[in-house]
Amino acid sequence: MTDPAPEPDPSSAPASALEGVAAGGSALERAARTCQRAVGAGFHWKEARGALGKLEEEVEELKEVLPTDILKGAMTGSPNPIPPGRARDRIEDELGDVLMAAAFVGGYLGLDPEALCHRALDRFHARFRIMEEDLGGSFSDATMDEMLVAWTRAKRLLDGDAPAHREA
Numbered sequence: 714m715t716d717p718a719p720e721p722d723p724s725s726a727p728a729s730a731l732e733g734v735a736a737g738g739s740a741l742e743r744a745a746r747t748c749q750r751a752v753g754a755g756f757h758w759k760e761a762r763g764a765l766g767k768l769e770e771e772v773e774e775l776k777e778v779l780p781t782d783i784l785k786g787a788m789t790g791s792p793n794p795i796p797p798g799r800a801r802d803r804i805e806d807e808l809g810d811v812l813m814a815a816a817f818v819g820g821y822l823g824l825d826p827e828a829l830c831h832r833a834l835d836r837f838h839a840r841f842r843i844m845e846e847d848l849g850g851s852f853s854d855a856t857m858d859e860m861l862v863a864w865t866r867a868k869r870l871l872d873g874d875a876p877a878h879r880e881a
Contacts, residue, residue: 730750730751730753730754730756731747731750731751734746734747734750739827740812740813741812741816741826741827741830742826742827744812744813744816744817744820744826745816745819745820745825745826745827747813748816748817748820748821749820752820752821757821758821760821761818761821761822763821764814764817764818764820764821765818765821767814767817768811768814768815768817768818770814771807771810771811771814772811774807774810775804775807775808775810775811777807778800778803778804778807779804780795780800836871839867839871840864840867840868840871841867843863843866843867843870843871844860844863844864844866844867847863847866847867848860848863
């Protein structure tokens with residue numbers, strides 16, 4: 714008769730499926746690793762549509778905590794128009810949830826959110842520079858409508874869908 718297999722040492726098992734996800738590096742990389750671990754542990758939707766629905770839910774929650782004047786586009790000229798306090802904490806939490814949910818959507822699609830963000834930033838820079846050129850180098854005299862037209866033209870130009878010069 715053989716002896717039964719020894720019981721595994723509970724102290725050697727990870728306390729959490731998320732154990733070992735490094736806190737360092739970029740937040741998008743950490744979100745991607747966290748998503749992989751959570752999915753691997755069984756916490757996942759059957760299809761990417763569920764992750765996209767979660768992103769939409771988080772955007773709605775962000776809208777709910779944003780003050781009406783911010784949603785209407787009022788800007789004070791300050792980079793931080795929302796004063797410190799409980800309201801700001803809730804906005805930061807919800808915006809963070811939006812960013813993490815977007816990274817999770819990338820994970821469900823097998824895409825690297827860090828690389829996607831870098832590509833999006835590169836596209837933004839290229840479009841912005843074209844928009845600046847289109848508007849004479851300054852936005853001070855341009856209306857938002859003019860800026861949006863210039864942005865759309867820059868986007869089409871870079872996507873190969875527009876003429877190279879602005880029509881006068």
